[in-house]
Amino acid sequence: RAQAAFVPQELTTVRVQDPRVQNEGSWNSYVDYKIFLHTNSKAFTAKTSCVRRRYREFVWLRRQLQKNAGLVPVPELPGKSTFFVGSTDEFIEKRRQGLQQFLERVVQNVVLLSDSRLHLFLQSQLSVPEIEACVQGQGSQTVTEAILHYAMSNCGWVQEEESRP
Numbered sequence: 001r002a003q004a005a006f007v008p009q010e011l012t013t014v015r016v017q018d019p020r021v022q023n024e025g026s027w028n029s030y031v032d033y034k035i036f037l038h039t040n041s042k043a044f045t046a047k048t049s050c051v052r053r054r055y056r057e058f059v060w061l062r063r064q065l066q067k068n069a070g071l072v073p074v075p076e077l078p079g080k081s082t083f084f085v086g087s088t089d090e091f092i093e094k095r096r097q098g099l100q101q102f103l104e105r106v107v108q109n110v111v112l113l114s115d116s117r118l119h120l121f122l123q124s125q126l127s128v129p130e131i132e133a134c135v136q137g138q139g140s141q142t143v144t145e146a147i148l149h150y151a152m153s154n155c156g157w158v159q160e161e162e163s164r165p
Helices: 055-071 088-107 116-123 128-135 143-154
Strands: 010-022 030-039 050-053
Touching: 010 088, 030 055, 030 116, 050 055, 050 116, 050 143, 055 088, 055 116, 055 143, 088 116, 088 128, 116 143, 128 143
Parallel strands: none
Antiparallel strands: 010 030, 030 050
16 A cells, blocks of 8 residues: 655745834825745745835736736735725725735745746845846846845844734
8 A cells, every 4th residue: 555645735824914104294105014924835935034015016016927927817906095984094904904815815826926026025125126137137146045145134034923813
């Protein structure tokens, strides 16, 4: 009788947490979110990472994924509602949930997972133009180097807060 080989299931947990208003009170204020990723998937260079991204960067990411995914549908982002009824906090929380759902769906899709822009978005603090340059081989580092460099700097290894819901 042949024993079935035990293949550990690949798991990727991605959380969007801790929305923070930057430049509060000024005309160019915006909210950014902490993206915490923990995985045992071979697709990822770093097994744990933690970056901050703003909504506009998610919009860019989705557009890039769409461009490269061919016929694969890319999950929707939460809307950019200008007429939001309710408190700002409520809006930010709804958006946070939507961004988390977006990333959860994206990391479950093999095609989208093969896009190096996604990896730099999730596992480095490079800006959008820097991600583009890196992907096109015009950066000072390769995609893997950029991710490892970020992971080695302590900001990449931030332990998840002990705040359990």
